[in-house]
Amino acid sequence: MPTSDSAFITALNLVLGLDPALLAIVTLSLQVSLLAVLIATLIGLPLGAALALWRFPGRGLLIVVLNALMGLPPVVAGLAVYLLLSRAGPLGQFGLLFTPGAMVIAQVLLILPIIAALTRQQVEELHGEYAEQLTSLGLTRLRRIPTLLWDARLGLITVVLAGFGRASAEVGAVMIVGGNIDGVTRVMTTAIVLETSKGNLALALGLGLVLLVLVTLINGAAHLLGEMARRRLG
Amino acid sequence: MTTLNQPLTQAIPSLILEEVSFRHRGQPLLAPVTLRLDGCHRTLVMGPNGAGKSLLMRLAHGLLAPSQGRLHWEGETPRQAMVFQRPVLLRRSALANLTHALAVKGTPRRLRKALAREALERFGLAALEARPARVLSGGEQQRLALARAWLLEPRVLFLDEPTSALDPAAIQAVEAAVDEFHRHGTRIVMSSHDLHQARRLADDVLFLCGGRLLEHTPAERFFTAPTSTEGRAFIRGDLVVSPPPP
Amino acid sequence: MNKIAATLAGIGLLGLSSPLLAQEEAPYITLASTTSTENSGLFDAILPQFTEAAGIEVRVVAVGTGQAFELARRGDADALLVHDTSGEERFVAEGYGSERADVMYNDFVLIGPSADPADVAEADSVTDALTRIAEAEAPFASRGDDSGTHRAEQRLWEAAEITPAAPWYRELGSGMGPTLNTAAGMDAYVMSDRATWVAFANPQDLTLLFEGDERLFNQYGSVVIDAERHPHLKHELAAQWHAWLLSDEGQQAIADFSVDGQQLFFPNAD
Incomplete structure (x- = not known):
């Protein structure tokens, strides 16, 4: 391993030197993944809660499918979104392929099942405890969604973080629908793949370390937020 | 909200049960009950453990639907609230628990905090408004549940063994709260297996044993001359074991 | 509640600002090409020269040759630069491309x-x-x-x-x-x-x-995508790119590119 010790130095130089190309890549990575998490959260939380509260034919099947989709390989999600957004595909006329928007869509598809499925499980558990009281207070099922989501918030922070973890770590989907275009759709993970394929293992590892630090910082911030809420509300 | 601090004078609709029974997975848990609750009374639902007290309360409050028979209110269904043996409080501050109930009730946002604080004050919880409801003591939690019920302005208040897990001081506070509701014109339907508590509170008694309603009599008569053998044994303080449900 | 709302709003702003919406910049074409050209650093060397000369940005999607053909066939790329001469000729014969030309070779x-x-x-x-x-x-x-x-x-x-x-x-x-x-x-x-x-x-x-x-011998060819089959593509810009690659200027840029003093691509346009 002639390159291993220089990996840290390379990474350090890139970070401390605030290399503009690296900054652009880091910024885009965060923008794409955070926006994907935001969208998936806005859809996934109410969807998961509704799935926990409503009984309808096919509900069991839907839950099984959702749970299975948590393991959807990113490259398959990417391929599906590629076929949708390709000029020859049904949404081709919007010209989204090879743009950050396409990457956001692919990541939403990837993490929505995680957020919805885990929310469903947490809300259902909480509702088991609350159901009689909420019925007594006269809450309709629709009105229960915000009540339960808010009361499950400590657990849901972890759910959203799980989604963010998957979004920021995956490479298969953004590679296909983004195209890893320099300065346009290159993000941390695709840059790591590229540098690895060039044999620049030190640089690739350095980028990996930068990614790890960023993800750790965001997780730490969320953890603090959760701890604050926990201390405040017991 | 004008009625909150004055006794409610309008008549409370009567609750009528006709041959109401309940079974769960084919198992009969409550034999057909015919019953009428009216006036602004304090009705104590008594009986040994497993007699079906909680079940009857849940049917009456509408949390469960009867398997057979008919349960209805004479006239408009009144506002109701229920306080459970173990209070179910939201994972929020004491104050937020109350404002949530007001929001559900449809109280305008600008009025909620003032009303909630007033209720906290009334039940001796004013100092605890910012505390997470879940870290309050058992007695405080039950008082908070009562304060929440208070804000719903119920005409009928159901209480399911509200003091069974509390120490004497807390029991006293709950009983005082029940009196407060009653003085303001709320019908009380409360289950208990504590004879002394029943003697302190009851206007009339529903006595259940083994999933059957055995007596519905004014309190005095129940405590002096119960008609059923199980009732007599219960009053004597014998160990009454509920026979298996019908 | 307000804290959460503020956090969400912050994330939203971070997500919405800048590149995601700023797509309307300089004119650009999307070029489907192979990893070998991208990885060698050739594009880093010659694309700025073309952009300066023509005012057109070239966005390179570097994939395997098979995938590059597929991208072009589906109308997802404006131009194609690959190294599979018989495949390129078949691509033109099938009507997906209107023209192909030798650009350079390496080995x-x-x-x-x-x-x-x-x-x-x-x-x-x-x-x-x-x-x-x-x-x-x-x-x-x-x-x-x-x-x-x-x-x-x-x-x-x-x-x-x-x-x-x-x-x-x-x-x-x-x-x-x-x-x-x-x-x-x-x-x-x-x-x-x-x-x-x-x-x-x-x-x-x-x-x-x-x-x-x-x-x-490893011949690279540039293919012009058929305008009738995919009318939405940026054919005029792509035509400028194709012409520049074959021009003296473009050929010289390719010849000038070297790694460690070693020339890697040899221009051989007609």
Whole structure:
């Protein structure tokens, strides 16, 4: 391993030197993944809660499918979104392929099942405890969604973080629908793949370390937020 | 909200049960009950453990639907609230628990905090408004549940063994709260297996044993001359074991 | 509640500001090309010159040749620059492209462990070299991804009248770089385009063992996508790119590109 010790130095130089190309890549990575998490959260939380509260034919099947989709390989999600957004595909006329928007869509598809499925499980558990009281207070099922989501918030922070973890770590989907275009759709993970394929293992590892630090910082911030809420509300 | 601090004078609709029974997975848990609750009374639902007290309360409050028979209110269904043996409080501050109930009730946002604080004050919880409801003591939690019920302005208040897990001081506070509701014109339907508590509170008694309603009599008569053998044994303080449900 | 709302709003703003919405910049075309050109650094060298001359940005999607053809066939790329002459001609014949032209060439080289157990360095032709590898049953790492390089490698085995087989013949299904990484890890022989090899930074014990046979010639071609089949594409901009590649200016830019003082691509437009 002639390159291993220089990996840290390379990474350090890139970070401390605030290399503009690296900054652009880091910024885009965060923008794409955070926006994907935001969208998936806005859809996934109410969807998961509704799935926990409503009984309808096919509900069991839907839950099984959702749970299975948590393991959807990113490259398959990417391929599906590629076929949708390709000029020859049904949404081709919007010209989204090879743009950050396409990457956001692919990541939403990837993490929505995680957020919805885990929310469903947490809300259902909480509702088991609350159901009689909420019925007594006269809450309709629709009105229960915000009540339960808010009361499950400590657990849901972890759910959203799980989604963010998957979004920021995956490479298969953004590679296909983004195209890893320099300065346009290159993000941390695709840059790591590229540098690895060039044999620049030190640089690739350095980028990996930068990614790890960023993800750790965001997780730490969320953890603090959760701890604050926990201390405040017991 | 004008009625909150004055006794409610309008008549409370009567609750009528006709041959109401309940079974769960084919198992009969409550034999057909015919019953009428009216006036602004304090009705104590008594009986040994497993007699079906909680079940009857849940049917009456509408949390469960009867398997057979008919349960209805004479006239408009009144506002109701229920306080459970173990209070179910939201994972929020004491104050937020109350404002949530007001929001559900449809109280305008600008009025909620003032009303909630007033209720906290009334039940001796004013100092605890910012505390997470879940870290309050058992007695405080039950008082908070009562304060929440208070804000719903119920005409009928159901209480399911509200003091069974509390120490004497807390029991006293709950009983005082029940009196407060009653003085303001709320019908009380409360289950208990504590004879002394029943003697302190009851206007009339529903006595259940083994999933059957055995007596519905004014309190005095129940405590002096119960008609059923199980009732007599219960009053004597014998160990009454509920026979298996019908 | 307010804190959460503020956090969400913050994330939203971070997400919405800048590149996501700022798509309406300078005119650009999307070029489907191969990893070998991208990895060698050729594009980093020549694209700024074209952009300066024509005012057109070129966004490169570097994939395997098979995927590059597929992107172009579906109308997802404005231009195509690959190295599979017969594939390019078929692409034009099928009506997806309207024109193809030679742009440049580099060559393939045989790489292997410096110990050279199959004595490939002694070979007098590429078919001889492959025969030696097969006879020694020495590990050989193949791209196995239907790329231009993979197709060229398969043609060479055919010419040597050898049907390579496992366990010594290992199809990796990867790009050139990953294949070199893997070959380095298992001391295998491997065929690479010279550009990727010269720019490759993780050779470990691998070394260049055989080069120079005419059969190892690797021609790159630029294809103009058919305007009637995909009218939405930026054909005018793409035509400027195609013309620039073939112009004296473009050809000179290619010739000027070098890594470690070594010229990697040789312009040969007509």
